[in-house]
Structures are given as structure tokens and as C-alpha cells.
């Protein structure tokens with residue numbers, strides 16, 4: 265008996281027992297679908313992280329208060345207000361620093377004539393659009409003069425624009441931030457959500473001087489900033505500049521080179537690695553679900569194949585009586601369980617692709633069916649079928665033909 | 673050549689051991705079937721007829737004794753060799769037809785050829801011919817067993833036994849599930865195959881009227897042959913006394 269014929273027989277048997285076959289392969293279907301969705305979410309997250317790094321600018325460095333002994337999370341990070349405007353100015357004058365901006369942030373309620381909205385206010389320098397690599401869709405950004413005069417002007421993110429001005433042009437209108445009137449002079453282009461699901465467009469940028477003098481409560485240290493962001497003229501100078509900034513800030517803060525600094529320097533690569541590891545955790549979780557369901561699916565196939573062998577004992581006896589050798593029976597049942605599992609895998613691929621499309625629509629990432637992972641899933645499911653089908657098939661092949669024929 | 677028996681058993685025995693209990697199902701049977709012969713086996717239920725047929729059909733092995741098929745000792749060959757022998761030289765017909773359900777008559781008849789490695793075209797041709805030889809009209813060839821009468825189903829089973837052009841047909845109560853009229857038709861078919869083609873047939877039956885179609889009647893009792901006579905000299909019930 266050749267393989268093509270065995271395949272035809274197997275397909276026939278599967279079609280004859282449609283409902284049962286479908287139930288049998290449910291585990292495989294779920295497992296394969298989960299694998300496909302996992303892979304596409306992983307790829308989507310990676311693409312979206314890359315996109316955000318590009319958005320951020322590949323040569324951006326962030327300095328935040330507090331130390332981090334190791335790279336990664338440290339709970340004390342960003343706690344004390346140790347960075348000052350002076351630190352920012354000093355950094356801006358270092359060689360290879362293209363531009364720098366301080367960031368002072370607070371969250372508050374904002375009111376326009378159409379409504380109100382809770383959002384983040386960022387106080388920054390006029391270099392902010394350059395450093396953040398972020399353009400305006402309308403209007404202009406504020407200038408050095410605006411900073412010098414603590415002008416009550418602001419540039420709003422796309423989300424804020426649509427919340428506060430549902431059907432109106434915000435440029436030139438006035439909004440109240442903590443009851444202080446600010447004139448809207450620009451609207452930022454849309455960035456969308458980041459990997460962590462945060463809406464990047466939900467912000468308002470104002471001159472840092474205006475925020476510090478007009479919005480901040482007086483008990484905050486006058487020149488303290490939350491963050492210093494600067495961009496390096498060329499990515500190759502990143503390491504050098506980072507070392508220079510470290511030395512500069514240690515000198516300014518009077519911290520010995522061996523001591524723990526009261527600030528941490530992060531470049532976009534560090535940020536990306538955190539994002540990547542988060543995405544990886546999600547992927548590992550999904551992959552374990554996939555593995556468990558594939559194993560459960562395999563056991564389901566083994567179970568139903570054992571039932572099938574028992575049910576078809578007479579058929580097996582008959583096949584043996586007409587001259588089928590044990591290996592032909594073995595092959596028949598192996599091919600049948602492999603085919604069953606592969607059909608399940610194919611259904612899983614279809615569901616997985618649909619699931620990925622849905623996930624990509626929700627998660628706002630690009631999705632393209634990935635052929636290697638689809639083929640891999642199919643090959644793997646037939647392997648599961650062969651592995652778990654072996655013991656039932658062996659049982660069938662070693663049946664005594666007379667016992668098999670006598671079975672009712 | 674002609675004097676060499678197709679089937680020959682010498683002191684053939686089959687013992688079933690169930691724990692302490694030993695059951696001698698076939699007891700030192702000497703039996704010969706010449707090429708081209710049509711022989712019936714009769715006897716009460718449990719007398720070892722089926723067990724004997726299974727050994728002759730190479731579905732089972734004797735506990736002791738010798739079985740020569742076409743002059744070759746097959747009592748000790750392994751499972752694969754027995755499968756090959758069944759495939760090439762033997763055809764089985766059962767009381768319960770044993771057709772595959774939800775499978776057309778033609779595909780049922782094709783079954784043995786799958787294992788003989790014939791091309792699908794050859795399989796199809798031979799199956800059609802065998803079904804026609806067995807008396808199943810062409811319009812029934814694509815029907816599954818559930819749509820066929822008992823007699824038609826047995827014809828499919830006979831076609832299946834014929835497709836590999838065997839030397840010996842083994843039929844265990846082939847008419848056991850059929851009415852008298854259909855039984856007669858099936859027996860006429862066997863008789864025709866035997867006479868026209870010289871096909872050897874060994875058949876188990878309970879009914880003397882069925883056994884009449886054969887040339888010789890062998891009676892079993894408690895695993896032993898107690899009577900072996902040409903059909904015309906057979907006296908019903910004589911063996912059981």
C-alpha cells in the first residue's frame with residue numbers, strides 16, 4: 265500500500281466521521297492558532313517598537329533623576345528632584361550634543377469652550393520638536409522669546425485636540441490649564457499608541473518657564489526638572505557623549521566617580537530593550553498556552569485513535585484476513601492520525617490568521633501572514649499526529665486477526 | 673502435479689489454554705483437499721470447524737501437527753509470510769459478510785488488491801469483473817452495503833475473495849444469514865466457480881441442503897473428523913450419533 269492511497273483512505277475515514285474528527289482536533293486547532301497569533305503579535309510588537317524608536321530618534325538620550333544600580337527597573341528611579349535647568353544648559357553646550365530640552369511634567373485638568381480633559385502637561389524648550397523628532401500638523405511651536413517671557417502659549421497633541429475641540433480649529437483659541445489661560449499655537453501630528461498601550465498624543469507642550477512659574481505649586485524647587493532629553497549629532501558618538509554627560513553631571517552634583525550617581529542616563533536602546541522584554545514576556549505566555557494545547561491536542565488524538573482502533577477491530581481483522589501485513593495497518597492508522605492532526609493544523613492556521621488580523625486591528629500594528637510559521641505549524645501538527653498516533657497504530661497492527669474478526 | 677494435494681494436514685491440533693483449563697478445539701486431524709475439490713465441513717456448534725478453517729486460512733497457527741499448503745509446510749511461518757499467503761492464494765467468505773460500512777461495493781471488492789500493490793486502474797477493472805462474475809449487476813457497484821440485500825452483500829464478499837485469483841476459497845457458513853432461495857443462488861455461484869474455473873472451495877455449513885452442492889462432506893465432532901464421504905453417500909444426521 266503506498267502513501268497516496270493511505271492518504272486517500274485516511275481522508276475518507278476523516279470525512280466519514282466529520283463531527284468527531286473536528287472535536288478530536290480541537291486542541292490542535294487551538295494550539296496552532298495560538299502559535300500563529302503569537303508569532304504575528306511578536307512581529308507586530310517588534311515592528312511597533314522599531315517604529316517608536318524611529319519616532320523617538322535613534323540618537324536620543326534621556327537623563328532622569330535617581331540612580332539605577334543595574335539597567336532596568338529600580339523603584340527609586342525618578343524619585344528625588346536632582347536635575348536642574350542648569351544641568352540641561354550645561355549638557356546643551358557639550359560637543360556632539362545636537363539639541364537638548366528639559367522636561368517638567370504635571371497632570372491636570374484642561375478646559376476649553378467645548379469641554380474638559382485630564383492630560384499631561386510637558387514644559388519644554390523650543391528644541392522639543394527637534395529632539396523628539398515630532399512635527400506639527402498645524403500652527404507653530406513656541407520660540408525662545410516665549411520661553412524668556414514665560415508666554416502662556418501651548419502646543420497640543422492630536423488626542424487633546426480632538427477631545428477639547430471636537431469640531432473646531434483649536435489654533436488661536438484659548439484653553440484654561442489650572443485656571444490659567446493659554447493660547448493654542450500649534451497641533452502635533454498623530455503618533456498613536458505605544459507598545460505599552462499608552463496614547464502618545466495625549467499631551468500638551470508649553471514653555472518650561474511658563475509651566476514652572478504659572479502652573480507649578482510654589483513648594484517645588486524652582487529650577488528642578490523631571491527629565492533632560494538631548495539628541496546626539498551622530499549615533500557613533502552616543503557612547504562618548506553619554507560618558508561626557510555622566511562626568512559633567514557628577515562634577516556638577518559633586519559625586520565621586522566611584523559613587524552611585526543621583527541620576528541615570530538612558531538611551532533609546534535601553535528603552536527599546538524594556539519594551540522588547542515586555543513583548544517577549546507576552547510571547548512566552550502565549551507560546552506556553554500554544555504548547556500546552558498542542559500536547560493536549562496530541563493526547564486527544566491518541567485517545568480518539570484508540571477508540572477508533574477498538575471500534576474498527578473487525579475492519580482491521582478483515583484487512584488482515586485479505587492479506588494486509590502488520591506494517592500496512594500501522595501505516596494506515598499513522599497516516600490517519602497525521603492527516604487528522606494536519607487538517608486540524610490547517611484549520612488552526614486559518615483561525616490564527618483571522619485572529620492575527622483581529623489582533624493587528626486592535627493593537628494597531630501591521631500584520632502579514634508569515635509563510636514559514638504557517639508551514640512550520642502544519643509540519644509540527646503532523647509530527648504531533650504521528651507521535652501520538654503511534655501507540656494506537658501499533659495496537660492495531662499487532663491485533664490477532666482471529667480475535668479481531670470474532671469481535672462483534 | 674495433480675496428485676499433490678492443495679491442502680494436507682497431518683495430526684493437526686489446536687489447544688486453547690484458559691488458565692488451568694485446556695480445551696482441545698481441533699484434535700489430531702488428518703485431512704486432504706485435492707486441487708479443484710469442493711468440500712463441505714459439517715458438525716455441531718463448538719465442534720472446532722471454524723478453528724480448523726482459521727488454521728487452513730493461515731489466520732491462526734496449529735498447536736501441533738503439520739499443515740502443508742501446496743506441498744509447503746506453512747504451520748511454522750511467521751505473521752508476515754502468512755499475510756502474504758492469504759493475499760496471494762486464499763480468499764475468505766464469512767457468514768456476516770464483513771464488508772466495510774459506508775464503502776461502495778466496488779471499493780470493498782478492491783480491498784485485497786490494495787495490499788497486493790496493483791495500480792488503481794487494474795484494481796478497478798478487476799473489481800468490476802469480479803463483481804459481475806459474482807453476479808452483482810453493474811448498477812449496484814457504487815452502492816454501500818447498507819443499500820444492498822443480504823444476498824447482494826454476500827456476492828460483494830465473494831467478489832472480494834476472487835479478485836486476487838486465489839487457489840482456495842474458504843467459506844465459513846456463507847449462507848448462514850440468508851434465506852433458502854438466496855442460499856441456493858449463492859451455492860450455485862460457488863458450484864459454478866468450482867466447475868468452470870477449477871477453483872478449490874472449503875466450506876463450513878450447518879445445512880445439509882447447502883452441503884449438497886459440494887462434492888464431499890466432512891463431519892466434525894469434538895474437534896475430530898468422524899465422517900468423510902462423497903456427497904451422494906452422505907446420510908443426514910449420521911455423524912452426530
Ligand SMILES: Nc1ncnc2c1ncn2[C@@H]1O[C@H](COP(=O)(O)OP(=O)(O)O)[C@@H](O)[C@H]1O
Nearest residue numbers: 688695697715716717718719720721722723724
Ligand atoms: N480463541 C479461543 N479461545 C478459547 N477457546 C476458543 C477460542 N476459539 C474457539 N474456542 C473454543 O473452541 C471450540 C471450537 O470452536 P469453533 O471452532 O468456533 O467451533 P464451531 O465453529 O464448530 O462452532 C469451542 O469450544 C470454542 O469455545
Ligand SMILES: [Mg+2]
Nearest residue numbers: 721722723844
Ligand atoms: Mg463456527
